[in-house]
Amino acid sequence: MIMKKFLKIQMLAVLLAAFTLSACDSDEDDKVDEVMTNTIVDVAVGSDDFSVLVEAVTRVGLVDALADPNASLTVFAPTDAAFSALLTELGASSLDDISDELLTSVLLYHVLGEQMTATQLSDGYYSTLSAGPAEGLNLSLYKNGLMLNDRAEITTANVMADNGVIHVIDKVILPLSITGHAVANSSFSSLVAAVVKAELDETLASDDVRFTVFAPVNSAFDQLLTDLGVTLDDLTAEALSPILLYHVLDGVNPSSSVTAGYFPTLATAFEKNVSLGISTDDGVVLNGSSNVAVVDVVATNGVIHAIDEVLLQPNIVDVALSNPAFSILVEAVVKAELVDALSGDGPLTVFAPTNAAFEALFETLEVDGIADLDVTLLTSVLLSHVVSGNVVSGDLSSSSVPTLNTEKSIDVVVNGGVSLDGDINVVLADVQTKNGVIHVIDGVILP
Template identity: 40%
Template sequence: PFTVFAPNDAAFNKLPDGVVADLVKPENKATLSKILQYHVTAQNLTSTAILAMALPINLTMLTSSNTIVSKNGANLKVNDGVVVKPDVYATNGIIHVLDSVILPALDIVETAVTNGAFKTLVTAIRAAGLEATLKGTGPFTVFAPTDAAFNKLPPGTVADLLKPENKDKLVRILQYHVLGGRVSSADINGMTLPVQVNTVANVQVIVDKNGNAIKVNGATVTTIDVSNTNGLIHVIDQVLLPPTDIVQTATDQKFTTLVTAITAADLVTALKGTGPLTVFAPTDAAFKKL
């Protein structure tokens, strides 16, 4: 028999906008299954039986992780969810209706999926083939740009980055947001700032503070220390772009004629060198004046 702590429709409606629609997509099946199994235990537990226990108790769910069952006045409470209707009997167990969806411990990707503010980031992680890595043991620290942060990029930038031919560039950008190891806000506050920190892209970001706010390359950390099973997320309000060489920068900024001319003049290798170089770069409009 099973005991199911079943969230009602109102409980699902409490989740951030779009989360339920995202969870029922095929690519999120494993996350959805994990969440649903976290509401089920392989025992036949009436409310009377539970209330007779020495509460609070840890109750092992089908995910093999525990919920905390306690009392909320006269009602049972499971983690932060309150049982609003106990003891709905079924042929193979009992249902207790919950007023909230309860979430198990999630990895970095699962946390992003269930948050609702990281749709673009999750899409990018999958397009870059980094999902398995960021679901791995880690630990990792991710400076996670919100959808609003991606929307600050020039029009068409995200669509271009998601194209298969730009996968290597997308990988580098995403890796530029990831640190190896678990770096909490307390760790950062204990550093002598500003400090350069190496990312898994093997390029450094500059971590600093502006008042109480942590800054990463000028982006502000808006939410700190979102804990996951394999690391931490710090939410940021801008996408971090790794430094590039002169030719790549010109290509990214749509200096089409200049890049064509550099290629025709066989100067690509020279301008991709260690430098340093300063280029006074004519725009496409400047070339049209000729």
């Protein structure tokens, strides 16, 4: 009996030992599998200053993205005090008064898709992770010194995490409209003053529209005012509005979609949208002289491209001068002393032959160029290309159209395309200017 009890005790001891050993092994396994992390989320959770930020990130489901160990992010992190100030600014009692969609957009507006320490963050524009007004475009954030969008200041930099870096800021940054971006960057202060004076600031701030704005910097306005011999105060709203509208295209046109050609602006002449000429041979150049210096500042309602010269609406002669494809036409117009006539108030319609069209004519006439043509004949030829009125392509019909050469009418045939006098084709229609419209043709009309 004693022996049986002893054996039972021994067996119990062995079982207990085995269980204890197994438990110890399990604890060791847990310790091996458990990896200590210090992600951006861990840093935020571990700080007393970011409780509202953590609440907001958790509510809209961004925790996993900000805790991704494979990510490399930069987060501009507003403190609790920053969120409190925002709620006061918005007249909201709590985050619950802000929709998930808006809150997500605002939070992602504080995040860059790559790790950038303070020394790596130079002044300029940065693409955030917040979605912009068109597919593939993210909203831009402007940094100048320690300031972001001229609103929030970086108070503590380079709080490092395993998957990026945090810079602490004292205000919540809000996404900006086109007007908002112009206001936030002092390089556009003259543009802002002009837009406000022309009462276009609310239009360019509206989220109901989508625009592309070619925005002149201050030095561009300074040069314009010097050339005009005036100050900004001397220009009325009525004078400024058509100038400013000539810098705006309808729709969102990022640099990746900009191509060479003529494009309608919001400025009008004879109830038609005045065209802006864009060339891409050596950078992006507008009307032959204004250079695009900064591209793709993405706002909530469009995109801004900064330019170094204020654009003025061109007349027919200006368009010809700014396009190398019309250099022979310009030479002819100068020789025939028709510059003033084609620069007047109009309206005029010009069928403009390209250089290739003139070169074909020279070969037929067996001459070297415009210099070999008689002025009287040249004037007659050029006036045969000009029609009275602002006749756009949609107004053309198959008919005989009188020209400013009283002895010449053009036989117009509209059949899919537009042909003149049988074998001359309109290859580009409706280049609208302030004193008329140009249709580009591939031949020279002869009297």
